[in-house]
Amino acid sequence: MSAFTLGKTDGDARAGTLHTPHGDVPTPAFMPVATQGSVKALDPDDLKKVGARIVLSNTYHMYLRPGVEIVRSLGGLHGFMQWDGPMLTDSGGFQGFSLAHLRKITEDAIIFKSHIDGSTHYFSPAAATQHQEGLGADIIMPLDICVPADSDRATADAAVEKTNRWVMLCREAHTRQDQHLFGIVQGGLFPDLRKKSADFLTSLGFPGYAVGGLSVGESKHDMYEAVGFTTPLLPKDSPRYLMGVGSPEDLVECVARGIDMFDCVLPTRIARNGALFVKSGRVNIDNARFRSMDAPVEEGCDCYTCRTFSAAYVHHLFRTKELLAFRLATIHNLRFILRLMEEMREAILQGTFAEYHNAFNERFTAPDEATRREQKRKWLDALAKSKSTSG
Amino acid sequence: MSAFTLGKTDGDARAGTLHTPHGDVPTPAFMPVATQGSVKALDPDDLKKVGARIVLSNTYHMYLRPGVEIVRSLGGLHGFMQWDGPMLTDSGGFQGFSLAHLRKITEDAIIFKSHIDGSTHYFSPAAATQHQEGLGADIIMPLDICVPADSDRATADAAVEKTNRWVMLCREAHTRQDQHLFGIVQGGLFPDLRKKSADFLTSLGFPGYAVGGLSVGESKHDMYEAVGFTTPLLPKDSPRYLMGVGSPEDLVECVARGIDMFDCVLPTRIARNGALFVKSGRVNIDNARFRSMDAPVEEGCDCYTCRTFSAAYVHHLFRTKELLAFRLATIHNLRFILRLMEEMREAILQGTFAEYHNAFNERFTAPDEATRREQKRKWLDALAKSKSTSG
Numbered sequence: 001m002s003a004f005t006l007g008k009t010d011g012d013a014r015a016g017t018l019h020t021p022h023g024d025v026p027t028p029a030f031m032p033v034a035t036q037g038s039v040k041a042l043d044p045d046d047l048k049k050v051g052a053r054i055v056l057s058n059t060y061h062m063y064l065r066p067g068v069e070i071v072r073s074l075g076g077l078h079g080f081m082q083w084d085g086p087m088l089t090d091s092g093g094f095q096g097f098s099l100a101h102l103r104k105i106t107e108d109a110i111i112f113k114s115h116i117d118g119s120t121h122y123f124s125p126a127a128a129t130q131h132q133e134g135l136g137a138d139i140i141m142p143l144d145i146c147v148p149a150d151s152d153r154a155t156a157d158a159a160v161e162k163t164n165r166w167v168m169l170c171r172e173a174h175t176r177q178d179q180h181l182f183g184i185v186q187g188g189l190f191p192d193l194r195k196k197s198a199d200f201l202t203s204l205g206f207p208g209y210a211v212g213g214l215s216v217g218e219s220k221h222d223m224y225e226a227v228g229f230t231t232p233l234l235p236k237d238s239p240r241y242l243m244g245v246g247s248p249e250d251l252v253e254c255v256a257r258g259i260d261m262f263d264c265v266l267p268t269r270i271a272r273n274g275a276l277f278v279k280s281g282r283v284n285i286d287n288a289r290f291r292s293m294d295a296p297v298e299e300g301c302d303c304y305t306c307r308t309f310s311a312a313y314v315h316h317l318f319r320t321k322e323l324l325a326f327r328l329a330t331i332h333n334l335r336f337i338l339r340l341m342e343e344m345r346e347a348i349l350q351g352t353f354a355e356y357h358n359a360f361n362e363r364f365t366a367p368d369e370a371t372r373r374e375q376k377r378k379w380l381d382a383l384a385k386s387k388s389t390s391g
Numbered sequence: 392m393s394a395f396t397l398g399k400t401d402g403d404a405r406a407g408t409l410h411t412p413h414g415d416v417p418t419p420a421f422m423p424v425a426t427q428g429s430v431k432a433l434d435p436d437d438l439k440k441v442g443a444r445i446v447l448s449n450t451y452h453m454y455l456r457p458g459v460e461i462v463r464s465l466g467g468l469h470g471f472m473q474w475d476g477p478m479l480t481d482s483g484g485f486q487g488f489s490l491a492h493l494r495k496i497t498e499d500a501i502i503f504k505s506h507i508d509g510s511t512h513y514f515s516p517a518a519a520t521q522h523q524e525g526l527g528a529d530i531i532m533p534l535d536i537c538v539p540a541d542s543d544r545a546t547a548d549a550a551v552e553k554t555n556r557w558v559m560l561c562r563e564a565h566t567r568q569d570q571h572l573f574g575i576v577q578g579g580l581f582p583d584l585r586k587k588s589a590d591f592l593t594s595l596g597f598p599g600y601a602v603g604g605l606s607v608g609e610s611k612h613d614m615y616e617a618v619g620f621t622t623p624l625l626p627k628d629s630p631r632y633l634m635g636v637g638s639p640e641d642l643v644e645c646v647a648r649g650i651d652m653f654d655c656v657l658p659t660r661i662a663r664n665g666a667l668f669v670k671s672g673r674v675n676i677d678n679a680r681f682r683s684m685d686a687p688v689e690e691g692c693d694c695y696t697c698r699t700f701s702a703a704y705v706h707h708l709f710r711t712k713e714l715l716a717f718r719l720a721t722i723h724n725l726r727f728i729l730r731l732m733e734e735m736r737e738a739i740l741q742g743t744f745a746e747y748h749n750a751f752n753e754r755f756t757a758p759d760e761a762t763r764r765e766q767k768r769k770w771l772d773a774l775a776k777s778k779s780t781s782g
Contacts, residue, residue, distance in 0.1 A: 037707060041714040044699075066707045070683045074703055082699050292461045308435075308473050312465055316428065316457045323432040323717050 003139075003180045003207035004239040004260075008349055012231065012258040015348040018054070018208075018239050020086040020138035021178045022078065027239065028255045028348075030246060030341050031056040031088060031263040032334055036065065037081045040268055041327040042334075044083045049304060050331055051338035054086035054138075056263040059131050060095040063121070064114055068134035076136025088139040088263070091128040091170075093184070094244065097146035097216065098383045105145065107162075125169035133176050141210065142170035144184040149218035156188035159213070160197045167201065182208040182241065189222050191229045198233035208239040211259070215244045217376065220369060224253050231258035248277060248340055249366040255344050256357055267337045269379070271329035274318045277336040281365035285329065290315035303335035304328075394530075394571045394598035395630040395651070399740055403622065403649040406739040409445070409599075409630050411477040411529035412569045413469065418630065419646045419739075421637060421732050422447040422479060422654040423725055427456065428472045431659055432718040433725075435474045440695060441722055442729035445477035445529075447654040450522050451486040454512070455505055459525035467527025479654070480528040482519040482561075484535035484575070485635065488607065489774045496536065498553075516560035524567050532601065533561035535575040540609035547579035550604070551588045558592065573599040573632065580613050582620045589624035599630040602650070606635045608767065611760060615644050622649035639668060639731055640757040646735050647748055658728045660770070662720035665709045668727040672756035676720065681706035694726035695719075 004027075006016045018025040032039045032047060034057045039047060047055065057077055062068065074080045077087060096103055096110040104111045109124040125143045132140035143166050145159040163186045174181050183201035187193030201209060211230050214223050227242060234240050239260045245251070246264020254262070267277070274286040278298040283290075285297060296306035297314055305314065305328040317325035347356035367375065395418075397407040409416040423430045423438060425448045430438060438446065448468055453459065465471045468478060487494055487501040495502045500515040516534045523531035534557050536550040554577045565572050574592035578584030592600060602621050605614050618633060625631050630651045636642070637655020645653070658668070665677040669689040674681075676688065687697035688705055696705065696719040708716035738747035758766065 036711045036713055037704070038713045038715045041718075043695075043715060043718070061711075065711055066682060066703065070703065073683060074685055074701055080701070080704055080707075082704075291457060292464060294465055304434075310465055310471070312457065312461065313428070313471055313473075316471075320427045320452075320456055322427055322429045323714065324429045324434060326714050327432075327434070327718070 004237065006237055008351075010348040010351050010353040011256065013255050013344070013348050013353045014258060014260055015345045016239070016260060018086070018261065020054070020180070022084060022086045022138050023053075025053040025086050026342075026345055027260040028251075028341050028344055029054055029261050030251065030337050031261065032268065033058075033263055033265045034081060034083075035265070036061045037071075037077060039330070039334075040272065041330045044081065046304075046327070046331060047083065047334075048085075050335040051342065052085070052334065054088060054261075055083055056088045056090065057081075057135070057137065058092075058095070059089045059128065059135060060092040060112070060123070062089075062135055063092070063131050064116060068131045072134040072136070076134070078136060086139075087137040089132045089135050089137040089141065090243075091132065091141040091143045092123045093128075093141070093144035093146055093212070096123075097148070098380060101384055110143065125166040126173035129170045129173040129181070133174070133179065137179065139180045139182060139208065140174070141182055142167040142184055144186060144212055146186065146213045146216065147188060149189070149216045149222070151188055153190055153193070156186070156190055156193050157196075159188070160186045160193050163212075164197065164200045167204075171204070180207040182206055182210050184210040184212040184243070185230055185234070186213045187230075188213055189218060189226050194226065194230045195233055198230065202233070202235060206238070208241060208261075209234045210241040210243050212243045214242065215250070215264075215376070217373070217380070220250070220253075220372065223250070224257065227254050227257045227259060246337065247366065247372075248337065248360075248364060251337070251340060252344065252357055252360050255348075256353070267333040268330050271333040272326050274325075274329065276314075276329055277333050279363055282367065285311065285314050286318050287315075297332055298336070301332065301335065302339070303332045305332040305335075395628065397628055399742075401739040401742050401744040402647065404646050404735070404739045404744045405649060405651055406736045407630070407651060409477070409652065411445070411571070413475060413477045413529050414444075416444045416477050417733075417736055418651040419642075419732050419735055420445055420652050421642065421728050422652065423659065424449075424654055424656045425472060425474075426656070427452045428462075428468060430721070430725075431663065432714075432721045435472065437695075437718070437722060438474065438725075439476075441726040442733065443476070443725065445479060445652075446474055447479045447481065448472075448526070448528065449483075449486070450480045450519065450526060451483040451503070451514070453480075453526055454483070454522050455507060459522045463525040463527070467525070469527060477530070478528040479530040480523045480526050480532065481634075482523065482532040482534040483514045484519075484532070484537055484603070487514075487534075488537035488539070489771060492775055501534065516557040517564035520561045520564040520572070524565070524570065528570065530571045530573060530599065531565075532573055533558040533575055535577060535603055537577065537604045537607065538579060540580070540607045540613070542579055544581055544584070547577070547581055547584050548587075550579070551577045551584050554603075555588065555591045558595075562595070571598040573597055573601050575601040575603040575634070576621055576625070577604045578621075579604055580609060580617050585617065585621045586624055589621065593624070593626060597629070599632060599652075600625045601632040601634050603634045605633065606641070606655075606767070608764070608771070611641070611644075611763065614641070615648065618645050618648045618650060637728065638757065638763075639728065639751075639755060642728070642731060643735065643748055643751050646739075647744070658724040659721050662724040663717050665716075665720065667705075667720055668724055670754055673758065676702065676706050677709050678706075688723055689727070692723065692726065693730070694723045696723040696726075
């Protein structure tokens, strides 16, 4: 089965269809993240209602708890979390970056020390692939090496070399015909290394290509530039997945540069902190100005939260730390992001993406660069220190 | 409007219909508790789906946050929390008991020190009534004095005297014709004081009568006995509401003794700790025996959780502290309780309540008395110390 049909392009932006054993996904697509087999605070019906067409889960977390064998015996991740749509799992490679204090990387594997009980776990390319076969997602990822944004050329090059070597081992280990194994382009901010990585992967041929190692501390400008010089290196008829990116402004900029798939914990993570997306940017629902606001969080929003409750009620739930707050905020932010994807797809199909892009930039104010990098750094620090290590 | 129609009795057990401006409620009825305007972790659709026909909210908490005036301006509690069914509010009297370290009781009022900011709040009978008029529930309660289970006769008598005096002031202050103001029978474990209280209230005449001051530290035996000698003191054609009681075994025993309405945070509170009701009693879903159980938490249960997920998945969500755990567990426990009420009503209508009662006692094992009292004591202690003070 081919993994992708390219429908229409508009500039570098693309509208297509991702094909998986659990159904088709219109692209550009955003994947909500179910780190531990649950998109935090939501059930599978909530996910359908916000418009999710594909979800991502993290192999390393599911491997630790409840364990691959238990998930497999309960029908794989699809049966376990009762999500019957398309699904992608990562390989554990990102945890090799984000949990740097808890792992050692050798020639053959990433060796993790569990954040739960300190036990040792050996993620070789073959093991990461076998775990993902047990979990049973439609799209699986090879074990890769992701390096920090400020890595020097030699470090970035070594990561490309090892990622390339490992992807061969993943291919060898991969037996399930009903799973697409993507390749991951590394190379940091170095155009020639991205080219080296992409050339290697495309020469082997994969059903899809991920762009890894971005949104790891570099500036927005650098990230957009790296995406911009990487997508042209990839075949037009394959899906391109930008890993770990998902703020509204980044989604629009990277769709404009030819990306088809995204995942990110940002929309759900900031929702739980009360930061909600609206047409003009982000608002903090905790702010006193929402205290008696008899209007939805975002006027005109079609999500359950906005159709049902006043901003004053959502504000109250956050102020009183009611559990419902997390679900309502998550529903809103995910619906915002998934509607954004739907609107971008429609604009591409209509040939009006440039206008959409301009209008978005005019109405939407993102946090400034310093705030954004500070937030990202804090999150990565928290992730590294956290007992749960999930987004 | 009459508040109640008695349909059928079976022994002392009663099946009837509670009438409110927001609809009828079949009795016996259990009211899930939305302390701060939200039944913790659930939305209003969840409440309908578990079979809730009436909910309770706490005046003291809503008065503090977000404040009665904000709730009133947003359509009362019905509009604020988007619950369009029947609703009851308490008066703050129970917080006069549970937050004993934060209040002073005078002749005229309970004076609270806010657990949020230390500010002082004067709950007179008239004020408690006005607050409830602003919140707009269908059934409201008078400000009463609730004393601990080990109170001596003089203390219990004084509480009856003051409760009786205050209920007159509540009646005087009560202006909304679309709200039923119930009376509250106090008197602790003293039959003659319960009679004194009931005689006074019934001589005035109320649309419904609550039995207060139970489940405050006494033994099960004493509570059942107190209910047993109190209900015969109340008019047959009025609803009888036992405040703060709601374990499965207590519900069955007290329906058997002529109670029509209940509220309790226990089913939702213990759900959040992973204690789930099943046909045979309580299980702790955190227990390792559920780790790979490919069957619902309770075989045959018609709740969303049991119809959708394996016990292994719910176990996993608790083990990994996923937010969805709280909602799924709460849905299950509430559905269990509300189905129990439906089954008891059906048995009463069929004239088979005694058989139902026996069968329940044979299959259902409640925690032993020592465990139960210890749990209650711990909860009341936690409530007294808690920053949130909500159940």
